[in-house]
Amino acid sequence: MKVLVVGGGGREHAIVWKLKQSPRVAQIYCAPGNAGIGQMAECVNIQAGDVYGLLNFAREKSIDLTVVGPEIPLTNGIVDIFEKEGLKIFGPSRAAAEIEGSKALAKEIMAKYHIPTARYATFDHAEEARAYVQKHGAPCVVKADGLAAGKGVIVAMDDETALAAVDIIMAQRAFGQAGDRVVIEEFLQGEEVSVLAFIEGDTIIPLVASQDHKRVGDNDTGPNTGGMGAYAPAPLYTPELAERVEREILRPTVQALAAEGRTYRGVLYAGLMVTADGPKVLEFNARFGDPETQPVLSLLETDLVDIMESILEGKLAQQPVAWKDGAAVCVVMAAGGYPGKYGKGQEITGLAEVPPEVQVFHAGTALRGGRIVCDGGRVLGVTGVGRNIPEAIDRAYQGVRSIVFEGAHYRTDIGRKALSKI
Known part of the structure; x- marks a missing residue:
């Protein structure tokens, strides 16, 4: 085919x-x-x-x-x-994909159908958003309503940062039309986990859980990015937690979308915060995550074509989905300056020296004059597979150390949170 x-x-x-x-x-x-x-x-x-x-x-x-x-x-x-x-x-259809396209719509659906998430308020005017911040104070999370390539979320630990975030999104228009509206959310304490699931009708088959690293710097410092790395499986995501997420979040969401005339078919991504009160939704995406897809698909045993066709034919319930033993870790190598302004055209060398247990997934690259060069903010996703998370971490960073391009930067702690749980 x-x-x-x-x-x-x-x-x-x-x-x-x-x-x-x-x-x-x-x-x-x-x-x-x-x-x-x-x-x-x-x-x-x-x-x-x-x-x-x-x-x-x-x-x-x-x-x-x-x-x-x-x-x-x-x-x-x-x-x-x-x-x-x-x-x-x-x-998914356009109507179903709006669960990602509009954060306000996603929050409205979650509120209507009692799906656990942070308390929130939505604003169409900057002055109203500022007044809300001044009344309720920080910490809070300020989000551009529309699509912003994973960067339209600002975690504000003080009022000054929250007010500046409203200005960046709504007045400075840093994310264009995505900032026509803002959502201001309660700040949730806990640890994040990414749960993707194949969806068709009432059938939900979760993929192996992963953990993304959104902040640009080690120890979750600096601004949000599109994702600086991910690992799978996430030890935080126990069988007990998985059962609770399916019961309280995934199934109610799929049923809610169907009830709203937005029947879902495809991959649904739930970004969750595991709090002291249980799992709560941070965001939904209407597709495979990035960089979570890199380690997750590295562990998928079943033919992906078979799974996709079973969903399109309404037969997902009859489709077995198997996973490899072990773990996978993806470390993103980014261009100098990312997630701010960055240059392009720097030659990438060392790709041929990457160990065989490592797969390098290109994100922002181009071929110019027979040379592979940087062509985006997130340049490469260096993904190691091993018998366990420590081995996968070691292999991924072996791969990273083999690759050179001017201005390259990456986090050195991808997967570290998992080590205390294994």
Whole structure:
């Protein structure tokens, strides 16, 4: 079969890598792809947000299955448009994807259906948001309502930071239209965990749980990023906690979306905070997470094509999903200056010296004059697999030490939180 993967980051490289292992797949295209993806698929110069360009390409090449990586095409309705034309595509509908596209909508649904989450208030005007901060005080979390590439969330531990966050989002328009509205939430204490699940009808099959590292610096310091690394499985996520999350969060959310006319089909990502009062939802995403996908798919045993087709055919309940023993750790190597302004074009060397137990997923790279160069903020996701988390950590950092590019920076503590729990 011929498969089209939409997107060009580390998540999409991991998806392409996993799909290529399927004996059912003869050809993979990726739009727009990157330098690493180009080594295992044919990259197509169509941007992920160009829904009709992608549609025309899928028709022209008689694509059998399209897999959507990023959130923007999903919230723009790519699934509805492809399905209307009779094309198979993996991902939620536009209406279902709004659970990620609007944080305010997600909070309204959670409040209406009693799904545990932080207390919140939503504002369309900056002066009202400022007044709320001045009345209720910090700590709090200020979020741009719309899509902001994982960066539109500011954790404010004091009133000054909270007021500045409102200004950055609503007055300075740092995240564009995503900041037309802000959500201000109660600050939750605890430890985060990322839970992804395959969803089809009433069938929910959770993937192995992972933990993302959002802050740019070691020990969770500095501004939020799109994610500086992740590991799986997360020892924090015990079988007892998993049962509670499915009962109190995943199943009620899927049922709530169906009740709201937003029936969900695809992968649902729940970013959770495990508090003293139990798990609470920080955010929902309507697709595979990034960088969580890199370690999670590294541990998936079952053919990903089989799982995706079972969801599209309404047969997920009959589809076994198996996982490899061991653990995987992904360390993101970022460009100098990220998550602020960063340069492009720096040559990347040492990729051929990476140990065989390590898979390097390209996120922001390009091929120029036969050289692989930096072309984004998060450049590489260096992913080690081992018998356990300590071994996977060691292998990932062995890989990182093999790779060189000007300005490279990365966290040195990815997976450290897991070590105290094993």
